[in-house]
Amino acid sequence: xxxxxxxxxxxxxxxxxxxxxxxxxxxxxxxxxxxxxxxxxxxxxxxxxxxxxxxxxxxxxxxxxxxxxxxxxxxxxxxxxxxxxxxxxxxxxxxxxxxxxxxxxxxxxxxxxxxxxxxxxxxxxxxxxxxxxxxxxxxxxxxxxxxxxxxxxxxxxxxxxxxxxxxxxxxxxxxxxxxxxxxxxxxxxxxxxxxxxxxxxxxxxxxxxxxxxxxxxxxxxxxxxxxxxxxxxxxxxxxxxxxxxxxxxxxxxxxxxxxxxxxxxxxxxxxxxxxxxxxxxxxxxxxxxxxxxxxxxxxxxxxxxxxxxxxxxxxxxxxxxxxxxxxxxxxxxxxxxxxxxxxxxxxxxxxxxxxxxxxxxxxxxxxxxxxxxxxxxxxxxxxxxxxxxxxxxxxxxxxxxxxxxxxxxxxxxxxxxxxxxxxxxxxxxxxxxxxxxxxxxxxxxxxxxxxxxxxxxxxxxxxxxxxxxxxxxxxxxxxxxxxxxxxxxxxxxxxxxxxxxxxxxxxxxxxxxxxxxxxxxxxxxxxxxxxxxxxxxxxxxxxxxxxxxxxxxxxxxxxxxxxxxxxxxxxxxxxxxxxxxxxxxxxxxxxxxxxxxxxxxxxxxx
Amino acid sequence: xxxxxxxxxxxxxxxxxxxxxxxxxxxxxxxxxxxxxxxxxxxxxxxxxxxxxxxxxxxxxxxxxxxxxxxxxxxxxxxxxxxxxxxxxxxxxxxxxxxxxxxxxxxxxxxxxxxxxxxxxxxxxxxxxxxxxxxxxxxxxxxxxxxxxxxxxxxxxxxxxxxxxxxxxxxxxxxxxxxxxxxxxxxxxxxxxxxxxxxxxxxxxxxxxxxxxxxxxxxxxxxxxxxxxxxxxxxxxxxxxxxxxxxxxxxxxxxxxxxxxxxxxxxxxxxxxxxxxxxxxxxxxxxxxxxxxxxxxxxxxxxxxxxxxxxxxxxxxxxxxxxxxxxxxxxxxxxxxxxxxxxxxxxxxxxxxxxxxxxxxxxxxxxxxx
Ligand code: HEM
Numbered sequence: 001x002x003x004x005x006x007x008x009x010x011x012x013x014x015x016x017x018x019x020x021x022x023x024x025x026x027x028x029x030x031x032x033x034x035x036x037x038x039x040x041x042x043x044x045x046x047x048x049x050x051x052x053x054x055x056x057x058x059x060x061x062x063x064x065x066x067x068x069x070x071x072x073x074x075x076x077x078x079x080x081x082x083x084x085x086x087x088x089x090x091x092x093x094x095x096x097x098x099x100x101x102x103x104x105x106x107x108x109x110x111x112x113x114x115x116x117x118x119x120x121x122x123x124x125x126x127x128x129x130x131x132x133x134x135x136x137x138x139x140x141x142x143x144x145x146x147x148x149x150x151x152x153x154x155x156x157x158x159x160x161x162x163x164x165x166x167x168x169x170x171x172x173x174x175x176x177x178x179x180x181x182x183x184x185x186x187x188x189x190x191x192x193x194x195x196x197x198x199x200x201x202x203x204x205x206x207x208x209x210x211x212x213x214x215x216x217x218x219x220x221x222x223x224x225x226x227x228x229x230x231x232x233x234x235x236x237x238x239x240x241x242x243x244x245x246x247x248x249x250x251x252x253x254x255x256x257x258x259x260x261x262x263x264x265x266x267x268x269x270x271x272x273x274x275x276x277x278x279x280x281x282x283x284x285x286x287x288x289x290x291x292x293x294x295x296x297x298x299x300x301x302x303x304x305x306x307x308x309x310x311x312x313x314x315x316x317x318x319x320x321x322x323x324x325x326x327x328x329x330x331x332x333x334x335x336x337x338x339x340x341x342x343x344x345x346x347x348x349x350x351x352x353x354x355x356x357x358x359x360x361x362x363x364x365x366x367x368x369x370x371x372x373x374x375x376x377x378x379x380x381x382x383x384x385x386x387x388x389x390x391x392x393x394x395x396x397x398x399x400x401x402x403x404x405x406x407x408x409x410x411x412x413x414x415x416x417x418x419x420x421x422x423x424x425x426x427x428x429x430x431x432x433x434x435x436x437x438x439x440x441x442x443x444x445x446x447x448x449x450x451x452x453x454x455x456x457x458x459x460x461x462x463x464x465x466x467x468x469x470x471x472x473x474x475x476x477x478x479x480x481x482x483x484x485x486x487x488x489x490x491x492x493x494x495x496x497x498x499x500x501x502x503x504x505x506x507x508x509x510x511x512x513x514x515x516x517x518x519x520x521x522x523x524x525x526x527x528x529x530x531x532x533x534x535x536x537x538x539x540x541x542x543x544x545x546x547x548x549x550x551x552x553x554x555x556x557x558x559x560x561x562x563x564x565x566x567x568x569x570x571x572x573x574x575x576x577x578x579x580x581x582x583x584x585x586x587x588x589x590x591x592x593x594x595x596x597x598x599x600x601x602x603x604x605x606x
Numbered sequence: 607x608x609x610x611x612x613x614x615x616x617x618x619x620x621x622x623x624x625x626x627x628x629x630x631x632x633x634x635x636x637x638x639x640x641x642x643x644x645x646x647x648x649x650x651x652x653x654x655x656x657x658x659x660x661x662x663x664x665x666x667x668x669x670x671x672x673x674x675x676x677x678x679x680x681x682x683x684x685x686x687x688x689x690x691x692x693x694x695x696x697x698x699x700x701x702x703x704x705x706x707x708x709x710x711x712x713x714x715x716x717x718x719x720x721x722x723x724x725x726x727x728x729x730x731x732x733x734x735x736x737x738x739x740x741x742x743x744x745x746x747x748x749x750x751x752x753x754x755x756x757x758x759x760x761x762x763x764x765x766x767x768x769x770x771x772x773x774x775x776x777x778x779x780x781x782x783x784x785x786x787x788x789x790x791x792x793x794x795x796x797x798x799x800x801x802x803x804x805x806x807x808x809x810x811x812x813x814x815x816x817x818x819x820x821x822x823x824x825x826x827x828x829x830x831x832x833x834x835x836x837x838x839x840x841x842x843x844x845x846x847x848x849x850x851x852x853x854x855x856x857x858x859x860x861x862x863x864x865x866x867x868x869x870x871x872x873x874x875x876x877x878x879x880x881x882x883x884x885x886x887x888x889x890x891x892x893x894x895x896x897x898x899x900x901x902x903x904x905x906x907x908x909x910x911x912x913x914x915x916x917x918x919x920x921x922x923x924x925x926x927x928x929x930x931x932x933x934x935x936x937x938x939x940x941x942x943x944x945x946x947x948x949x950x951x952x953x954x955x956x957x958x959x960x961x962x963x964x965x966x967x968x969x970x971x972x973x974x975x976x
Contacts, residue, residue: 028926055927059920066916066945073909073953080904108904157685216902225899306808306896317899474899482901486888493881497922520685536687543685 025501025525027131027138027199028055052119053126061120068116072107075099079106121213128206135199143193145186146505150521153505155532157539158519163546165516168508171545172520175538176504189507198525201495208489215481222256223476224248231324231342231468235263238314238473258312258475262290265300267321267467271396279351279396286318286469303471313475320470322347322354325380325403328461329360332367337374337458342466345380346423351393354380356423358405358460359412366409367456373412375425376460379404403462406442407433407453433457500524502531504538508546515549518542617739622792624732625753629788631725632781638718639704639778645714646706647857698842700863704775718777719767726764729757729788745815748954752791755950756784759823766827771871772863779830810893817886821879822946825918828875829943832936835868839933869932873925876939880918887911910949917942 076084089096103110176183176192183192226246266287272280309316329338345356360374383395384402411429433441443451445462502524511517522535705711737744744750841859895901921938924930
């Protein structure tokens with residue numbers, strides 16, 4: 001591989017001519033030959049480090065990162081949808097264990113995926129640190145002096161003038177400085193450079209990536225999230241015991257919970273009433289009163305789907321909703337054992353057909369006066385289609401509510417110590433109530449109706465319906481850092497991609513015939529139309545200060561041929577080629593000589 | 607509270623008519639572009655371009671081009687800037703464009719562009735009335751996304767033309783795919799106008815989706831150019847090594863810009879829009895933070911945006927790394943665009959996630975909570 005220099009580095013031939021002038025236009029690491037070390041451990045370690053921090057390996061790691069992220073989007077992930085993973089396991093009894101071994105149900109926290117991005121970020125740090133030093137060095141130093149032959153450079157121009165060389169240099173210095181070049185005089189020429197912000201942008205971008213990664217990791221370690229279902233009128237205080245379920249990062253402690261509490265005053269939902277999207281949700285709003293701290297003032301607010309309530313570092317999101325029929329249950333003696341209690345049910349479909357369980361735990365006595373517990377399987381439709389239609393709701397709002405209950409009695413098993421779902425009955429120690437045909441006793445209730453249990457065992461009244469809302473409380477520190485990193489990344493990227501770093505040299509020397517010869521040349525990081533354009537501008541301005549002198553008699557090729565340095569070049573750089581057919585094409589089609597390093601008009605910005 | 611009552615059936619009807627009319631005009635533009643290519647193929651200029659094609663591939667004889675600057679009132683000629691082509695690069699002139707220098711071809715080309723402008727205006731009107739009819743941004747489902755996307759892509763093309771970029775040759779490929787895209791939209795993806803589910807009510811949505819569509823359109827132009835670069839590059843390679851490409855390939859490819867021009871143009875287009883794509887993903891993350899309680903959760907849509915982003919980052923890196931320039935980098939760019947396409951079509955169709963609002967399905971609330 002002879003071509004192992006980066007694109008901006010001129011090819012071998014030019015390199016010798018340009019010398020230091022073309023060096024360090026960027027701080028991108030040079031690609032080195034993989035020199036296999038014959039040294040011992042240190043040599044190998046150094047070799048390995050060099051490889052890891054090379055652009056080629058960075059590229060490979062980036063490619064691996066994008067490939068590695070793919071399976072996680074196609075295979076169900078435990079962190080995202082546990083039930084889907086379970087379903088997948090059931091269907092694929094051969095594949096699933098293999099996937100397990102490969103961590104494919106948990107790609108983004110798997111060993112191999114972590115290895116890729118950790119290596120990438122080590123490589124990144126190993127790349128940024130030396131580049132930063134190198135760049136600081138460049139900022140402290142000055143633009144390198146003019147190469148011996150300016151005609152070798154990708155864009156150059158020359159003319160003869162009657163102004164003194166010193167005057168020309170001074171004018172050039174002033175002009176370049178006015179254009180915000182860093183410029184100084186070295187020997188017989190002015191050396192100038194501009195566009196350092198490109199490098200700054202590039203470094204900022206890569207550092208910002210590290211900031212974002214750390215912020216994300218930090219958030220994952222200290223975050224918590226938990227859910228709580230609240231029926232209208234109910235409330236919540238932010239302590240662990242109040243959560244229905246709770247997950248937290250590895251370094252989270254209970255002290256990290258922000259103290260606050262809130263009550264759900266009212267929940268409102270609206271739905272598309274007609275048309276093909278009938279029943280599609282339109283708005284969800286939960287009216288809350290909340291207080292911050294142990295004894296904070298009570299405040300009112302409304303939480304919507306995209307508008308969480310923010311309290312200190314925590315956010316309260318509205319994530320789900322459903323219905324809670326309000327029931328009154330009397331026992332055989334007519335004593336109220338459940339007084340207008342709202343029982344939250346879980347929605348099953350888009351029209352909020354809901355199911356769950358009603359449990360009467362205390363105080364119930366049956367017809368024989370014995371203590372027992374009651375249990376009901378509940379099925380609820382906010383809008384029942386009417387007699388003869390299916391047992392599925394036809395619209396999500398409360399239009400024609402209907403509650404279906406099937407009744408059991410016995411021991412609910414809630415005291416046994418094992419946690420049980422509030423939405424399901426554990427029927428092991430329960431007995432069915434039987435109807436007159438000896439089947440399970442079931443009944444459909446419209447709003448306000450009462451059903452009487454067989455054999456005078458009691459009554460159940462469907463008093464009304466409340467709505468409930470599910471809230472998710474989330475705290476994920478580091479969000480601000482991640483956002484800051486992201487903004488810095490975009491700014492850095494824009495600087496890095498739209499700013500062109502380039503150098504300009506102006507040489508003024510007295511020619512053999514006593515007339516001053518001015519030579520100007522420009523060099524960008526890569527071939528660019530902006531460099532010649534800008535050089536043309538600068539040359540025009542300087543020309544006004546140092547106007548042309550008449551050509552010596554009979555010399556067509558006077559431009560520099562009397563300068564011993566250039567005499568060899570004027571033939572080589574091909575004056576005959578100036579009639580190249582591209583000339584016309586390249587002036588009106590931007591793409592021809594355009595840079596690859598300046599994708600947008602940006603060379604002038606700094 | 608906006609309910610279906612707000613839907614303006616009339617406007618929706620007008621929108622449909624405009625979209626269909628736009629398709630008709632695009633079809634005419636498509637034929638005009640074809641005519642441009644056909645007339646161009648008989649042109650002599652086209653053939654002379656071929657004769658010019660492979661210039662010396664050597665380092666030293668790279669010719670210089672003069673760009674005349676200024677030329678004002680000075681008595682003497684003002685200084686000229688001499689530009690040297692970078693050593694080692696093949697120096698091939700740009701082709702004359704689809705019309706191949708043929709006058710009639712050029713005329714058809716101009717007609718095609720005018721028709722494209724007309725169709726664009728109609729389609730733009732269609733998107734606009736659609737938006738008015740639903741009183742929100744026109745990207746609540748895949749039908750709307752498709753019509754907006756193709757309109758934006760044509761808009762990008764016309765903008766590049768207006769900026770005097772050498773892109774007229776893209777017209778044929780663009781109208782072809784726009785017709786396919788719109789055809790798909792009105793047949794398979796059509797959804798009657800409706801409101802958004804609550805999770806889509808956020809101004810971040812407007813920012814996120816509009817920039818996503820714009821990025822896609824620009825990436826698309828970049829991808830077409832990259833494909834043509836690959837063809838043209840192998841054509842030039844063949845000529846340079848003394849081979850004889852087939853006559854169809856010759857007639858077709860010699861009229862395109864030089865491979866190095868195509869390569870640079872594709873790079874500029876992709877690189878210019880990369881920061882915007884970065885911003886798009888971040889805007890999406892902010893929206894997800896508000897809507898779902900976490901700003902990043904590896905949802906399939908998020909994952910594929912990330913994959914697309916990393917793939918384009920790969921491409922940009924590749925350009926800066928020896929041994930990966932040219933064709934290899936071009937393959938990376940195409941791979942990255944394939945990721946974008948999959949993110950748009952594939953994920954919506956094959957993978958279900960929180961972003962599954964794209965069909966006429968249930969609200970995000972249901973799919974998220976239960
Ligand atoms: C974490 C993953 C990385 C991402 C997403 C990334 C992304 C990018 C992007 C988008 C650019 C284009 C900007 C430009 O052309 O100026 C770039 C440039 C660059 N990156 Fe990275 N990069 C990553 C890691 C690395 C690593 C590990 C290294 C060092 C080994 C590195 C070295 C460079 C260099 C030197 C440039 C500038 C190339 C030039 O000057 O043209 N990057 N990077």
